[in-house]
Amino acid sequence: MITVTDVRKNYGDFVALDGINLDIPSGSLTALLGPSGSGKSTLLRSIAGLESPDSGIITISGEDVTGVPPQKRGIGFVFQHYAAFKHMTVRDNIAFGLRIRRRPKNEINDRVDELLRIVGLDGFQRRYPSQLSGGQRQRMALARALAVDPKVLLLDEPFGALDAKVRADLREWLRRLHDEVHVTTVLVTHDQEEALDVADRIAVMNRGNIEQVGSPDDLYERPANDFVMSFLGPVATINGNLVRPHDLHLDRIFHPGAVEATVDRIVRLGFEVRVELAPLNGDPRLSAQITRGDADDLGLERGEQIYVRAAHIPGAATARV
Numbered sequence: 001m002i003t004v005t006d007v008r009k010n011y012g013d014f015v016a017l018d019g020i021n022l023d024i025p026s027g028s029l030t031a032l033l034g035p036s037g038s039g040k041s042t043l044l045r046s047i048a049g050l051e052s053p054d055s056g057i058i059t060i061s062g063e064d065v066t067g068v069p070p071q072k073r074g075i076g077f078v079f080q081h082y083a084a085f086k087h088m089t090v091r092d093n094i095a096f097g098l099r100i101r102r103r104p105k106n107e108i109n110d111r112v113d114e115l116l117r118i119v120g121l122d123g124f125q126r127r128y129p130s131q132l133s134g135g136q137r138q139r140m141a142l143a144r145a146l147a148v149d150p151k152v153l154l155l156d157e158p159f160g161a162l163d164a165k166v167r168a169d170l171r172e173w174l175r176r177l178h179d180e181v182h183v184t185t186v187l188v189t190h191d192q193e194e195a196l197d198v199a200d201r202i203a204v205m206n207r208g209n210i211e212q213v214g215s216p217d218d219l220y221e222r223p224a225n226d227f228v229m230s231f232l233g234p235v236a237t238i239n240g241n242l243v244r245p246h247d248l249h250l251d252r253i254f255h256p257g258a259v260e261a262t263v264d265r266i267v268r269l270g271f272e273v274r275v276e277l278a279p280l281n282g283d284p285r286l287s288a289q290i291t292r293g294d295a296d297d298l299g300l301e302r303g304e305q306i307y308v309r310a311a312h313i314p315g316a317a318t319a320r321v
């Protein structure tokens with residue numbers, strides 16, 4: 001368990017962390033998610049000991065580490081741009097932390113073999129970092145961080161520099177790795193899809209504060225406020241309420257709460273259909289996401305008028321209108 005209590009950090013006049021309180025359960029994979037500049041990296045680096053908070057307390061496994069240097073906190077850290085030892089093979093890079101701790105040779109060999117298997121680099125151990133792809137290099141970085149059995153693994157946008165397909169593969173791989181190794185992991189990301197996909201808990205950050213902490217489902221289905229709702233997925237505004245596009249209903253006849261709108265565009269996206277609508281009352285345009293079956297039943301045509309209403313307003317006492 002990691003606990004963060006009342007942690008504050010200013011850079012001059014700028015408040016980077018505005019009194020953060022957060023518990024990170026042992027064995028969890030927790031994402032710190034938020035826009036650029038919200039304080040995610042500052043919080044992660046404070047947990048690592050690479051940044052000293054102005055006030056507050058951080059504990060790891062019950063020990064107050066607030067004044068403890070990074071190398072004594074029992075953490076492994078992976079950055080977006082990982083600095084590998086270029087003149088060392090993959091095997092030697094992974095073994096590095098164990099060697100400086102003067103572990104016995106047999107133990108080092110066995111541990112490195114195990115890590116090479118876990119990160120899927122068995123066949124690459126004799127290569128040099130320059131002979132690896134970006135994704136392979138980040139997996140080597142993770143193996144190196146895991147080598148010394150850290151209590152906590154801290155990842156700062158580890159896949160940030162990679163292309164979308166490789167990122168998606170590595171996300172799935174990280175999930176499986178975590179299922180196998182179970183080390184308490186904190187992942188910084190600004191990518192909501194990455195957080196929803198990989199984390200079992202997400203802390204949403206905004207301007208040095210935590211807006212909400214919960215499971216991906218909690219946050220998506222029961223966002224605490226408009227910021228969390230709009231950060232975690234697409235939204236539409238209807239009658240002043242934020243709703244998800246798939247919670248919009250289209251009808252030929254008027255129901256209470258419905259708004260009349262012109263069908264502006266119909267985009268077929270495989271199983272789903274996105275209908276772009278321009279409300280006649282002058283409200284901002286909105287997109288509804290409906291099934292292909294519903295679209296066919298309605299026989300929608302571009303340019304015609306239709307009624308749109310929210311089937312579900314998050315947080316509202318009367319969810320159905």
Ligand SMILES: Nc1ncnc2c1ncn2[C@@H]1O[C@H](COP(=O)(O)OP(=O)(O)OP(=O)(O)O)[C@@H](O)[C@H]1O
Pocket residue numbers: 011014016034035036037038039040041042043190
């Ligand atoms: N050493 C520093 N000196 C001054 N300001 C800093 C310093 N480090 C960070 N900041 C500022 O603190 C704020 C929070 O930075 P931080 O890196 O924690 O944000 P972030 O949420 O991780 O953003 P990003 O996703 O862009 O990395 C930013 O506005 C940044 O400019």
